[in-house]
Amino acid sequence: MNVVISADMEGISGVTSPADVNPGSAGWNHFRKIMTADVNAAIAGFFEAGARNIVVNDSHANMENVVVDLLDPRATLISGRHKKHCMAEGVTKDTDALAFIGYHTAAGQQGIMSHTYSGDIYNAIWLNEEICSEGYINALYAAELGVPVVLISGDDLTIEDAKRYAPDAGYAVVKRCIDRFTAELIPPEKTFEIIKSAARDGLSRVRKPNLAKGPYTMRIEFAGANQVIAATHIPGVHQTGTREATYTFDTMEEVLRCFEAVTILGNNSRDAVYG
Numbered sequence: 001m002n003v004v005i006s007a008d009m010e011g012i013s014g015v016t017s018p019a020d021v022n023p024g025s026a027g028w029n030h031f032r033k034i035m036t037a038d039v040n041a042a043i044a045g046f047f048e049a050g051a052r053n054i055v056v057n058d059s060h061a062n063m064e065n066v067v068v069d070l071l072d073p074r075a076t077l078i079s080g081r082h083k084k085h086c087m088a089e090g091v092t093k094d095t096d097a098l099a100f101i102g103y104h105t106a107a108g109q110q111g112i113m114s115h116t117y118s119g120d121i122y123n124a125i126w127l128n129e130e131i132c133s134e135g136y137i138n139a140l141y142a143a144e145l146g147v148p149v150v151l152i153s154g155d156d157l158t159i160e161d162a163k164r165y166a167p168d169a170g171y172a173v174v175k176r177c178i179d180r181f182t183a184e185l186i187p188p189e190k191t192f193e194i195i196k197s198a199a200r201d202g203l204s205r206v207r208k209p210n211l212a213k214g215p216y217t218m219r220i221e222f223a224g225a226n227q228v229i230a231a232t233h234i235p236g237v238h239q240t241g242t243r244e245a246t247y248t249f250d251t252m253e254e255v256l257r258c259f260e261a262v263t264i265l266g267n268n269s270r271d272a273v274y275g
């Protein structure tokens with residue numbers, strides 16, 4: 001079986017605050033090794049359950065976080081940005097299963113460092129009026145290719161979010177959210193086994209996804225009106241409120257790529273003080 005692992009960082013074992021995931025910082029340099037260990041745990045579990053080929057797609061910030069010389073040599077690594085399919089890069093019609101390691105809850109929700117794509121320009125995002133986490137958007141895109149999500153790791157609230165888009169997956173809770181930057185942590189020595197066994201369980205009961213079909217409407221509430229104006233430079237993205245934009249596409253691939261463009265333009269219009 002061919003498996004893709006999309007690895008984010010906010011939901012990694014031990015991570016609680018922005019200082020842990022900000023590329024280049026001392027905290028990030030420490031936790032990128034733990035991120036690699038969480039990924040290795042998933043790889044170990046997947047091989048035990050019959051995986052033959054595993055690709056890891058680094059999906060956090062600059063997408064150069066996983067430490068390649070600490071990565072299980074049975075896998076390969078997609079490192080760097082930009083990528084056409086962003087956090088879902090590497091998923092094709094030949095992929096049998098997708099995993100989300102180190103994921104987190106959506107913009108505007110409680111959860112460790114909750115956000116969707118951008119940390120501070122989105123108040124909330126809905127996809128067909130469902131709260132849109134990164135897990136949700138990537139799972140719907142993968143479902144379009146016939147690929148199910150078989151494993152999610154993150155805090156307890158991330159796993160609650162995952163149950164609606166991956167009801168048959170293995171779930172690995174590596175920490176309990178107390179507040180957005182505070183968690184009760186399970187040490188990595190223990191989370192390795194938790195992730196490994198969830199990976200093994202999830203892949204052993206893999207089945208085809210059964211998620212919503214298109215068309216898909218994404219509705220975004222931005223933090224500021226300036227970001228709406230920036231986003232509506234894209235044809236098909238319409239202003240539907242002072243701080244709201246909406247767009248509809250028949251396929252999730254178009255939604256995913258439009259959302260990436262909206263995020264780039266929105267971030268570009270952000271002011272360091274006024275947002």
Ligand SMILES: [Zn+2]
Pocket residue numbers: 008009010104117134
């Ligand atoms: Zn993320």
